[in-house]
Amino acid sequence: MKLLRYGAPGQERPGVLDNHGQVRDLSQHIADVSGAALLPASLEKLRALDINQLPLVEGQPRLGPCVGHIGKFICIGLNYADHAAETGAAIPGEPVVFSKWTSAVVGPNDDVQIPRDSVKTDWEVELGVIIGQGGRYISEQDALRHVAGYCVINDVSEREFQIERGGTWDKGKGCDTFGPTGPWLVTADEIADPHRLNLWLEVDGKRYQDGNTSTMIFRIPHIISYLSRFMSLQPGDVISTGTPPGVGMGQKPQPIYLKAGQTMRLGIEGLGEQRQTTVQA
Structure with a gap:
């Protein structure tokens, strides 16, 4: 299933993408794509529905973040060896964790x-x-059983705030609008191997990132198990697993950064695409 949320910001309703790429309303079955609705038993009930008989959402509604009421948005830094190299960072011995x-x-x-x-x-x-x-203290062997699904994330980052202003990375990572999420949550049963997915990003039509999740340093079962040693993971928590090379700060002969009026387009194989315009705050 491809679960989604549609409607105006703060008023999103739960939906699902049908076999024809149309949005169907799920609000008679779940209150939101969040929390308990993402538990295995709830997802099984949703799979049993005849999606094509659900109410059709007319037109082209705005898509909101594919997960609502996120409790924790946890990120893993420097998780692709070639990305670490382009930033001049050493390969980490343990996952780099920030929020x-x-x-x-x-x-x-x-x-x-x-x-x-x-x-x-x-x-x-x-x-x-x-x-x-x-769960807490999740074993690597059981970790993928704790995954509801996967999605595309743009981990927008302000590098001066992140690296040059002292303290942790968080203030350069968490600015408003720095977490585009979606377009949909693709349930785990539809992704045969999350470590074999192509992912890419373009700015104004120029492709800068073109990688594959196979080059992750720490794979998803290890990340989930590792995080669960330090915190309980809860339904609807989101983990962003790192980026391949091609970020702006790694461009040669000199870095390239975003300015207002540009367009980012990005996607992951099987998980859909995003498209954002940059504006001045």
């Missing part, structure tokens, strides 16, 4: 705001993992 504030979350095609005083706003296409069954 995006949930106020950063927006829909897949919403505008991305360049923060005031920003000089180094950058892009990062990433595979998002959405937790279904929560």
Whole structure:
């Protein structure tokens, strides 16, 4: 299934994509694509529905973030060896963990705001993992059973705020609109191997990122198990698993950063595409 949320910001309704690429309304069956609705038993009930008989949503509604009421938005840094190399960073011995504030979350095609005083706003296409069954001290062998599904994430980052202003990375990662999520949550049963997915990103039609999740340093079962040592994972938590090379700060002979009026387009094989316009905050 491809679960989604549609409607005006803050008023999104749950939906699902049918076999013809049309949005069908799910609000008679779940209140939102969030929390308990992502537990295995709930997803099984949704799979039993005849999607093509659900109410059709007319027109081209705005798509909101594919997960609502996110409790934790956890990110993994430097998780592709070739991306670490382009930034001049050493290969980490353990996953690099940071957070995006949930106020950063927006829909897949919403505008991305360049923060005031920003000089180094950058892009990062990433595979998002959405937790279904929560847990603590999860083993690697059981980790994928805790995954409800996968989605596209743009881990927009302000590099000066992140790296040059002291402290942790979080303030350069969590600015408003820095977390486009979606277009939909593709349930785990539809993704045969999340470690064999092509992912890419373009700015104004120029492709900068063109990678594959096979080059992750830490794979998804390890990431889930590792995080669950330090926190309980809960239904609807989102994990962003790192980006392949091609980010703006890694461009040669000199970095390239975003400015207002540009268009980012990005996608992951089997998970759909996003498209954002940058605007000045």
